[in-house]
Amino acid sequence: MTISELMFPPAFIMIFGAMLMPVVRESFRPVLMILVPLLTLLMIWNLDDGVLLTARFLGYEVELVEASNVRRLFATIFALMAMVGGFFAFRHAKVAELSAAMAYAAGAVGVSFAGDLITLFLFWEFMALFSTVVVWCGGTEEARRAGIRYGIMHLIGGIILKIGIEGVAVQTGSIAIQPLQLDSFATWMMLIGVLINAAAPPVSAWLSDAYPEASPTGSVFLSAFTTKTAVLALWLLFPGQQVLIWVGLYMIFYGIIYALMENDMRRILAYSIVNQVGFMVVGVGIGTEMALNGVAAHAFSHIIYKALLLMSAGAVMVQTGKRKCTDLGGLYRTMPVTAVCGIIGALAISAFPYTSGFISKSMISSGAAYEQYAFVWYCLVAASAGVFLHAGIKFPWFVFFQKDSGLRPKDPSWNMQAAMIFFAAACVLIGVFPQLLYTFLPFEATYEPYTADHLVTQLQLLLFAGLAFFVTLPLMKRTLTISLDIDFFYRRLGPVIWRSFESALKAGSTLLTNLLSAPARGIPAFLMRYHGPDGPLARSWPTGSMLLWVTAMLVVILLGARFL
Template sequence: MTISDLMFPPAFIMILGALLIPLVRPGIRPLVLILVPLLTLLMIWNLDDGVLMTARFLGYEVELVEASNVRRLFATIFALMAMIGGLFAFQHARVVEMSASMAYAAGAVGVSFAGDLITLFLFWEFMALFSTVVVWCGGTEAARRAGIRYGIMHLIGGILLKIGIEGVAVQTGSIAIQPLMLDSFATWMMLIGVLINAAAPPVSAWLSDAYPEASPTGSVILSAFTTKTAVLTLLLLFPGQQVLIWVGLYMIFYGIIYALMENDMRRILAYSIVNQVGFMVVGVGIGTELALNGVAAHAFAHIIYKALLLMSAGAVIVQTGKRKCTDLGGLYRTMPVTTICGTIGALAISSFPYTSGFISKSMISQSAAYGDLAFVWYGLVAASAGVFLHAGIKFPWFVFFQKDSGLRPKDPSWNMQAAMIIFAVACVLLGVFPSLLYQFLPYEVSYVPYTAEHLVTQLQLLLFAGLAFFVTLPLMKRTLTISLDVDFFYRRVGPMIWRSFMHLLVVLNGLFQSLVVEKGKRLPQLWIRYHGPEGPLARTWPTGSMLLWVAVMLVVILIGARLL
């Protein structure tokens, strides 16, 4: 029997690992964190293409495992991220965070191989559950609140996705994962549900709200899975839908603008995630083979260099306890490993030649040029300069190289350094030898990144972006400001409206108490007063008096009837 004959999805190995982590001795946990993703990788790369496992569920034939090049590529980087993230985290993360992170990664691997919409949805919600736990493991009141908002937002996204899946199943009679047209309410609901997980504006604030409030190790894990599984789902379900081009462009410039205004280094990198996912969404919208290859390659490269950037930021937080750019600077003196690795990550996200970003992001912009999408190409090129401004220069400059903050922390523990070095080497290797990645892309690759034209254009772009940064450096210096986003409405205006509503209820309750309840308390007294033994209505009246009052009442009734 080969590995392909095993009757369980690869994600189950990581779910078992998540269950084992709390049960084993502390000295064994690092082995579990490393070996479980390695076993998952072994299974991933021994799966044949096609549907490999089915089962009956709710009357449907669900496909628990369907393998292909693009699915295998995403599952590979998810498993690698779980392994290197575990290496980075094990000395600092709590047991519940390590276990939840492994389960979260398992959900991403499950989504990667889901062959039908029901299986995809189940693993999708599995991810939402355990990623919320990872946010809560930040251990602060801010993390608790951010986790609640994060969970609510993903609950809404899951409901919309489920509505869409049910609609598609009713309309087509099929739950297969295949390209869909945006020609019905159901497919639009599915698209919106997926875009929420992709952090597409106007509901992208959940990412910059929640990720920075997680622990320094939790932020690294969170950066890899939710948005990239959304990209994979878009790639499988909505390739070539042009609305995604404009959604992606909006994401790109939204991320740049907010990252340039931000002071918190992890929020800078969180907005940068939105920006980078925007490039991938544009590629899905273009929908050509080159564009979809670029999406897959850029997702793979992005997970590595974004994790590397957040690892360097996390190392700084662990060693200094500070996260604001205004509190940092000059750390290159005593944190050389962290500085070098963070700088390599910054160069990679900026598409610097001979880094992974150079050989992946350019495939998307080139596909726009080949598709005669001049406006899109200009937007992507301009955005590349913006990425260099906020992530390529701003983050390392203010954290490591600007004014001396007086802080003298050392580099973090050996496991954190090892994780950063591994991903830094990966950024360079993929940039120098792009065929290492290109051979695993969904379509045959004829694209050559290292042409004289591409090198000169990119270097010119980076040079002028760098010059613009230092010329405007006085304006770029951050102060203790707060950037308002759409979440202002449900974090500030919403609670304000709720407090006003509760105050109104208190006022109305007071009126009810005074006008109704207090009056009601007097009714028994009035009843006794008039109907009690001594009350006027309980007395024995003389016949003459009674006749008089009957006559008066009769006159009143007759007058009233006459008037009406």
């Protein structure tokens, strides 16, 4: 496609689709949910590499569309996620949610092709706006409050990112998206702003706070776009920055620990998003071609299997109305399709051989090994066992197996089943034929995942992790507890501090009012005493007395003129 043929960014197709969603007939909405992403995909794969569309904005030459292999790959999975997620959701989601989700996906596609920092920021904030609407479409008071907290956190992250962008523009005179060094306040601010969207602790609680409060269909959309666009931004702006290795490792183990403590099935999966994004952040920090290929491949795979897991959880929630592991169990009997698809997603997130997670996550750990990061490699291997514990076994075991909860729901509607089967097939297909994905990676992929040592190592790891789970099963059983996180400070402690501040402010205001009101009340009394009807200044004065006062005043004036 030539520059003259490209009249608008691919994201505009999805924005137009989002605008059409509320006005078309209900029967046409599923067609629109499929047709719009397909048209977007068609445009994406007809883009040549390089800058294809520019415009003038605020005195800058902004690059609305810049295409490359990694940008095209991320935009592809975003459009695909919008299509399959929309097909999963259309019979149960509100029209406002479908429209907001389409606009949300459009923002992610816009970020993917943004060639400059200003365009990236505009689509970044576009995503924040419509993802907040998706949270609110949960329709409960908890969703409303979580959406407000979510919006505030992303507003803060956007402000920090904007400060960094302005600083970089002033320092370098360029707004181009290119690898940056962490050698200035501005670049650190940009990194912090991106990491907030990536849900890096200690500011990751917004994800586990908001995503589980969205509707059963809304959480599927939320899992795909925000954190992965942040991964793409890190890939483009900060490859090889070793601080990201340690940030990523912290994210990995943070997500594992909190997921193991959780009782809410969607909060388990929300924490596992943080965990999986941590693997990607580590890969960006390593910064080699193999590691960066692994980041791109793992982001692609993660969106598919995480959406599949949340689809299975959403189907359970739609059919039972329950979300706590303590209320579920034994559902495999009456929801076999949902159970099988959920198990495939659980195996993929655990990097089980011949699933998509195996052929992508292993590239990152191998990238660490090839660069002699022994400690990092050991941590990634140990983390793989932790992932199998909380998402690979805990989620399907407590939801579909364990005790018989007495619930007898059937599998969900045909469209939900079709969407789950499609993504489950994709997890297996990519795992069995990794070249289907490797062909489209940003660098030449010579990595071979199915070597004897890798297969044996991974199977041993998963076997012993599974054994540890069932040996410690009494400890794994959850109760109705609440996990405290950093959000405690602004959700619980914050209001206490604010109420104390309000009380102190009211007390100070009362004291100040009393101090000022006493003199204020005395002034009228003083005036009435001397100027009132009975006051000395209100009486009639004899002429002689007046002359005496006038003479005294003249003497004072003359003396003042003489000596002053």
